[in-house]
Amino acid sequence: MSTAEKATTSKSLTARLQVEDKSVDLPVVVGTENEKAIDISDLRKRTGYITLDEGFVNTGSTTSAITFLNGEQGILRYRGYPIEQLCEYCDFVETSYLLIYGKLPNRHELERFRESIRHHTMIHEDMRAFYNGFPRDAHPMAILSSVVGALSTFYQDSLDPHDKEQREISIHRLLAKLPTIAAYSYKKSIGQPLMYPRNELSYCENFLHMMFAVPTQDYEPNPVLVEALNLLLICHADHEQNCSTSTVRIVGSSNANLFASISAGICALWGPLHGGANEACVRMLQQIVADGGNVKKYVDKAKDKKDNFRLMGFGHRVYKNYDPRALIIKKACDKVLSQLNLNDPLFEVAQQLEQVALQDEYFIERKLYPNVDFYSGIIYRAMGLPTNMFTVMFAIGRLPGWIAHWVEMHESPTTRIGRPRQIYVGPTKRDVIPIDQRD
Ligand code: ACO
Numbered sequence: 001m002s003t004a005e006k007a008t009t010s011k012s013l014t015a016r017l018q019v020e021d022k023s024v025d026l027p028v029v030v031g032t033e034n035e036k037a038i039d040i041s042d043l044r045k046r047t048g049y050i051t052l053d054e055g056f057v058n059t060g061s062t063t064s065a066i067t068f069l070n071g072e073q074g075i076l077r078y079r080g081y082p083i084e085q086l087c088e089y090c091d092f093v094e095t096s097y098l099l100i101y102g103k104l105p106n107r108h109e110l111e112r113f114r115e116s117i118r119h120h121t122m123i124h125e126d127m128r129a130f131y132n133g134f135p136r137d138a139h140p141m142a143i144l145s146s147v148v149g150a151l152s153t154f155y156q157d158s159l160d161p162h163d164k165e166q167r168e169i170s171i172h173r174l175l176a177k178l179p180t181i182a183a184y185s186y187k188k189s190i191g192q193p194l195m196y197p198r199n200e201l202s203y204c205e206n207f208l209h210m211m212f213a214v215p216t217q218d219y220e221p222n223p224v225l226v227e228a229l230n231l232l233l234i235c236h237a238d239h240e241q242n243c244s245t246s247t248v249r250i251v252g253s254s255n256a257n258l259f260a261s262i263s264a265g266i267c268a269l270w271g272p273l274h275g276g277a278n279e280a281c282v283r284m285l286q287q288i289v290a291d292g293g294n295v296k297k298y299v300d301k302a303k304d305k306k307d308n309f310r311l312m313g314f315g316h317r318v319y320k321n322y323d324p325r326a327l328i329i330k331k332a333c334d335k336v337l338s339q340l341n342l343n344d345p346l347f348e349v350a351q352q353l354e355q356v357a358l359q360d361e362y363f364i365e366r367k368l369y370p371n372v373d374f375y376s377g378i379i380y381r382a383m384g385l386p387t388n389m390f391t392v393m394f395a396i397g398r399l400p401g402w403i404a405h406w407v408e409m410h411e412s413p414t415t416r417i418g419r420p421r422q423i424y425v426g427p428t429k430r431d432v433i434p435i436d437q438r439d
Helices: 043-047 083-089 092-101 107-119 140-154 164-189 203-212 223-236 243-252 258-270 277-290 295-303 324-339 345-358 361-365 373-383 387-411
Strands: 008-019 022-030 036-038 067-070 075-078
Touching: 008 036, 008 043, 022 043, 075 083, 075 092, 075 324, 083 223, 083 324, 092 107, 092 203, 092 223, 092 387, 107 164, 140 164, 140 258, 140 387, 164 203, 164 258, 164 387, 203 223, 223 324, 223 373, 223 387, 243 258, 243 387, 258 387, 277 295, 277 345, 277 373, 277 387, 295 345, 295 361, 324 345, 324 373, 345 361, 345 373, 373 387
Parallel strands: none
Antiparallel strands: 008 022, 022 036, 067 075
């Protein structure tokens, strides 16, 4: 299904723009959820002007049929299905299929998909040698992006983004191998032997096995953690044109291969204003607990414009309401801690912080609510994951979304290389002065 088929140009609406003595009528594009955009694709040709929108706050980079979100109402749907229903009825592999292929699989399609992913879980033995080259304390996000980029050196026969078969095999390989690549980086960092995947296990069970099993004893993944991991991965699976997804699309628009595009997305996700916020949030909660649990002090710091401290896991470019993912994850957090009989002081502090912030005029006025990263780290801690692996978990979850967008972009007949314009504000023309005459 091409996205271009889904966007309609309104017959009744146009937008009129007056620039100098020229008046231009611009078409209005309407999406299936009645979102409207002014189509400025030939604005420069007609007026000589471009638009300026730092941070792309008002700029749609594409039409897309993958994810709908309404930030005012706190709605998130993948391919039309509400996130709450997907978390209740589907698992992560099924959700990945939905995102990538546009429909929920029937039993047979899902089994074939699972089988194919299982088939590709190992990484090339020569790739394991890479792990010896990284410093022991390397951040696993750096390892993840490097090793994913390096997949294109091992699978040179399937890098053509326009060849459907090559694309398909690369997609399955990547979905299968990312958990293995991630778990190996953890095992290496703690000096334990790398655990091969076990293909009789489910996607999430297998990841926990590769992370926490050792060759000297049996390991049974805890079903409470398996369920929680499934839910977390589903909640992270896509979020339309965010920083990392836009990165994947823009890198892919140059016809770079899938592995190169996803490797770039992983780098974009790493930053603390994006996926790195889950790690930053837990570090912040640890600091608050170590500092005596004075929640109000940190809320005040976040409000102080002279202090660059922000409440991590709070606020969102699009959500001006409670992030629906944060609601789901908070509930799951409660469930996991009580099922495992754990009492995490960070959960207590997080809830207090949320309560204080949500009653504070500063946060109310700016519509700042907990986002997906606020509670997820507490579940990851309960799983025994080290803090620097949290953003890696986000990347594993986001992978099907990145892939779906990369595929959608390549299938759209209207895709062009991503190449924004700018307004130059540097020096006007000047002549080079010979070096011995310069001040
Ligand atoms: N703590 C304190 N103040 C905040 C916060 C916060 N977490 N977030 C936003 N604000 C304030 C800003 O200072 C600004 O105030 P002002 O109007 O007085 O200048 C106002 O709210 C608007 O914030 P912007 O930074 O302009 O909003 P933007 O949409 O550019 O940024 C972002 C969104 C990056 C998520 C921001 O809210 C933030 O930094 N949050 C903390 C980091 C975080 O949790 N990131 C994860 C986001 S979800 C994800 O990517 C998976």
